[in-house]
Amino acid sequence: MKRKWIKLLLFLVALGLSTIFILHDNETKPSKAKGIEQDQVVPLPTDLHPVVKERSDQLVLQAAKKGIVVLITDGFRSIEEQNRIYEQGRTVEGNIVTNAKGGESYHNYGLAIDFALETPSGNVIWDRQYDGNQNGMADWSEVVQMAKSLGFEWGGDWKDFKDYPHFQLDFGLTIADLQNGQRPDESSNVADTQ
Template identity: 85%
Template sequence: MNRRMIKLLLFLVAIGISTILIFRENETKPSKATGIKQDQNVPLPTELHPIVKERSDQLVQQAAKKGIVVLITDGFRSVDEQNTIYEQGRTTEGNIVSNAKGGESYHNYGLAIDFALETPSGNVIWDRQYDGNQNSKADWSEVVKMAKSLGFEWGGDWKDFKDYPHLQMDFGLTIADLQNGQRPDESSNVADTK
């Protein structure tokens, strides 16, 4: 082979390798549409994690024993649902209720719930001072205390953006971990139930 053919062959091999590397890198880059890193081996959840669901049910039951009716108003959210919520107060009407785009919320991974209280007349409220069971303690604070004992983190404890109805279990995983395909084990232990 002459030198010109060898150079052409090396050039084509280099282009082929570059194309493969670029293709592999793009597989794990965030999608502009969803903000989620694409990992074909780990699907996104489609419902609440079993432990989050179990602890949510326990929270409702424990609160009921204290005369407090807790409603789970939101649980798992799809990426599209999260993007719609994120747009509220930005490009659509309403107040800003979330700083998390699709793929940036624990709801998108089945690890978060939102709650409200129900009054005896059937009204759904988010009043953190309401004392429906009349024990001189705000029902909201009682529910948050129960939730924390079940292993939930409360959005009301956050420094930058207080999300009072929000409860989540991260199982030691960050949003970046979840975006990279890590998932909690379905038998993970987050807290001993009381």
């Protein structure tokens, strides 16, 4: 009889420990994204995030006040479009302009823009030395300073692949976060810039 009680007691202890381990394991597993159920599909954006759009518009206006015409040449990109751009210089003719495949770029989540300058004659240029407003400072550098003051990160500051026409607002989210379904709130705001 004593053996049966010992076996029952050992079984209950093992059952209790198993339950504790299972509960602890479930608590420590990260969810795919904050506030997102494991099996919930989060759609990709189809346009620029409202804050990115607003800051882009502010950049264009601030530059115009200094006599610089900024053109936003690219904003939101679909996964398919990103893959086509990625193939440039690899499987199709042209120079390599990105190291990001579809889903690996902030453009794919509506959080990035690319820009160029427009000359008085209407030419679109990416000349980082051009001083169209003739104030002794390259217009490109002036635009970069304005964009940074608006909270944008500049691709020209990157260590490996320099992307000089690129600005992004990441809202503290990595590409992995975005791929896992996290999105900045539509009303998200980055550091005040005014």
